[in-house]
Amino acid sequence: MGQRILVTGATGTVGREVVAHLLEAGTRVRALARGPADLPPAAEIVRGDLTVPGSVRAAAEGADGLFLLWPFASAEGLEQVLAEVAGHVGRVVYLSSAAVRDNERQAEQLIERSGMAWTFLRPHAFAANALRWAEQIRGGDAVREPYGRAAVSPVHERDIAAVAARALTRDGHAGAVHELTGPHSLTQSEQARVIGEVIGRPVRWEEAAPQEARRQMLDRGWPPEIVDDVLRAQAGATTGPARVTATVEQVTGVAARTFRSWVAEHAHAFRARP
Ligand SMILES: NC(=O)c1ccc[n+]([C@@H]2O[C@H](COP(=O)([O-])OP(=O)(O)OC[C@H]3O[C@@H](n4cnc5c(N)ncnc54)[C@H](OP(=O)(O)O)[C@@H]3O)[C@@H](O)[C@H]2O)c1
Incomplete structure (x- = not known):
């Protein structure tokens, strides 16, 4: 068995x-x-x-x-x-x-x-985090948030799962720490642009003040320490490209999926519903 x-x-x-x-x-x-x-x-x-x-x-x-x-x-x-x-x-x-x-x-x-x-x-950041913009994009042509220049290397959930499945079923992963990213560093505003390209209409980045985002997250019931943590991380990510690792490909033998391919699979979430 x-x-x-x-x-x-x-x-x-x-x-x-x-x-x-x-x-x-x-x-x-x-x-x-x-x-x-x-x-x-x-x-x-x-x-x-x-x-x-x-x-x-x-x-x-x-x-x-x-x-x-x-x-x-x-x-x-x-x-x-x-x-x-x-x-x-x-x-x-x-x-x-x-x-x-x-x-x-x-x-x-x-x-x-x-x-x-x-x-x-x-x-690192999941590509799926972009779903937090889905409502704004369905209802308009912009994502309004702070730190459009913050860069991440969004990783597809299926790539995380592929690495997990290997580590669970094959030898050679005991004691390993796998740092996982997608294949490219993208700023938040670049991610919004990619979503627009995939759904076939422009999506702009509208820079908001961090205080505005802070108030909104607190209104949604997020704990203040988490809110500050998120904003601090985004501010810190504006200084340059995000780290990209080759771990997904090294472990699975297949190149990590791009953010664009993730968006294509989830395009329905960003398209206005009839
Ligand atoms: N988002 C990112 O960018 C990012 C980056 C790095 C690491 N992570 C880590 O990834 C994890 C989240 O992964 P995800 O997005 O796949 O999770 P998710 O979609 O939020 O799902 C959470 C899962 O946990 C289950 N769960 C919640 N409370 C439970 C309980 N009391 N007992 C048993 N199961 C419970 C839920 O089951 P039900 O169906 O019962 O609710 C659901 O299956 C977090 O630990 C986060 O720190 C996230």
Whole structure:
């Protein structure tokens, strides 16, 4: 029998693609989900919640590997979850981030001590972050935000998932830290322009004051420390091109997907609805 991998965050942007990649490679998938999950029928869905002690233990029974997404702002509770799975699961691939915030480093350290063979994925900004502009673009011809000159190297969620699937099912990734980016550095205003080119009408960048963006994020209920973190990161990214790594291609053997290809696949989200 082949391996069985437990996937957390399976209904999310990256986890959904991890499920797809593993199934495509003939690996058995067990997906942890809090509620009904629209996943391929070949995936076994197990009800569980990462915040409910004990609920991950049953899901981990009989699994060989774990794709771990920890969707919380703190590493609190992770140690218990790791203790529940470590008796069953031999390897874990954790979705960290290139920013390696304090909570993410704490999570990495707990995983390093868990006894499981680990691999950390540290992606830069997801291409999917552009979806936050979708409503503005559907309703007009501009993206109004601060720091149009801030550069990122947007990475396609499917490339993150492809690396995760390799690390979960093949040898040679234990103890590896994979820093993942897309193939190009693009400023935010260049990303808006690419979206316009793909959907077939110009999309302008309209520079907003950081204070305006700060107020809007706070109104949406974002915690002030996260808001300041985001704005600080964007301000810091205006000084030059973003870092680009070759890791996706090195691990998967296939070049990382471009932002333009991501937009083409998601063009419906940016086009006005009839
Ligand atoms: N966006 C970026 O640019 C970026 C860059 C680097 C790293 N990251 C990291 O990527 C991660 C987010 O990945 P994503 O965008 O794929 O996630 P996402 O689309 O926001 O999905 C979150 C997933 O977590 C699940 N979840 C939430 N609370 C849960 C709970 N209590 N128990 C079990 N599952 C729970 C959700 O399941 P339900 O269906 O039950 O809600 C969903 O499947 C974060 O850790 C972030 O720090 C993001």
